[in-house]
Amino acid sequence: MGRDAKEKVVYASPNFVLVAHFRALLESEGIPCRLRNEFLAGAAGELPPTECWPEICVEPRWEAQALAVIDAARRGATDAPPWTCPGCGERLEGQFGACWQCGKERPGG
Ligand SMILES: [Zn+2]
Structure with missing residues (x-):
């Protein structure tokens, strides 16, 4: 009951470099996020x-968008150019494989 149940975990990994990378990615997308357990992992010599x-x-409220950013980034599309969704006109960064607004897939991919 005393725990903060309002937050959603959108990514976890024993690789702190990856976690830090995705956190920076989310922040660059304007998604507020924070790290948990960063010090525990940093002190461990093993996984x-x-x-x-x-x-x-x-x-x-940020969960779906954060998951979309992370999922797209994990598929390795980070070098792709930004694109505009043909479904709703949303401007999307290259790492998105599909529009997070309406779900339409990136054209020409
Ligand atoms: Zn769209």
Whole structure:
């Protein structure tokens, strides 16, 4: 009950470099987020147990967009140019494989 249940974990990994990378990516997209367990993982000489992995947390209203950013980035599309959604006209960064607004896939991909 005393826990902050409002936050959603959108990414967790024993690789702190990756976690920091995705956090910076989210912030560059204007998505407020914070890290949990960063110090625990940094002190470990081996892979920490899952519950101690560094985690990226966001407020629930940012969850879908944050997951879309991370999912697109993990598919390695970060070099793609920005594009405009043909469905709703939303301007999207290159790492998005689909519009986070209306779900339409990037054309010509
Ligand atoms: Zn769209």
